[in-house]
Amino acid sequence: MLMNREKSVLLIVDVQEKLAPAIHDTERIEANCVWLARVAARIGVPVVVTEHFPEKIGATLASVRAATADAQYVVKQCFSAQAEGRLDATAVEARRQVVVCGTEAHVCVQQTALELRWAGKEVFIVADAAGSRNPADRELAFARMRAHGIEIVSREMVAFEWLQRGGTELFREVSRDFIR
Numbered sequence: 001m002l003m004n005r006e007k008s009v010l011l012i013v014d015v016q017e018k019l020a021p022a023i024h025d026t027e028r029i030e031a032n033c034v035w036l037a038r039v040a041a042r043i044g045v046p047v048v049v050t051e052h053f054p055e056k057i058g059a060t061l062a063s064v065r066a067a068t069a070d071a072q073y074v075v076k077q078c079f080s081a082q083a084e085g086r087l088d089a090t091a092v093e094a095r096r097q098v099v100v101c102g103t104e105a106h107v108c109v110q111q112t113a114l115e116l117r118w119a120g121k122e123v124f125i126v127a128d129a130a131g132s133r134n135p136a137d138r139e140l141a142f143a144r145m146r147a148h149g150i151e152i153v154s155r156e157m158v159a160f161e162w163l164q165r166g167g168t169e170l171f172r173e174v175s176r177d178f179i180r
Contacts, residue, residue, distance in 0.1 A: 012048070015033050110141045
């Protein structure tokens with residue numbers, strides 16, 4: 001299935017101040033989450049951001065906060081953002097497709113993705129914008145999620161599927177400003 005901007009929401013999971021330094025390749029994960037948030041905003045895809053125990057793990061990274069000024073923020077204590085109805089009344093509940101990025105791939109991202117899938121959502125994990133402390137845990141999480149019908153994609157796959165076609169002013173603008 002293709003990602004469609006009118007059916008999609010971008011869910012950024014737990015890209016937080018005290019966790020980020022421990023994530024393998026954290027600068028790339030952070031930059032790609034910011035990139036996705038900016039593309040989503042330009043294309044008109046709603047964004048939801050989660051924070052796990054922000055009083056202990058810190059707030060969402062400043063760069064991500066700056067790129068998600070219009071996003072809905074959800075504070076959670078369960079690893080899965082879907083647990084306890086935390087995503088109710090957000091764009092995640094309203095949209096059929098959930099494009100997920102963030103940390104950690106094998107904990108909060110995976111548990112959220114699996115529960116969203118079991119709830120009937122079409123779930124896509126952005127591999128180049130999802131990280132873990134240990135790369136092996138990240139790869140195991142991707143394999144497990146794939147086995148449950150979750151699609152593993154890249155950030156450019158997301159952007160081009162949301163755009164659907166070239167030759168438009170929106171395509172030229174996104175290509176010029178984001179795709180290099």
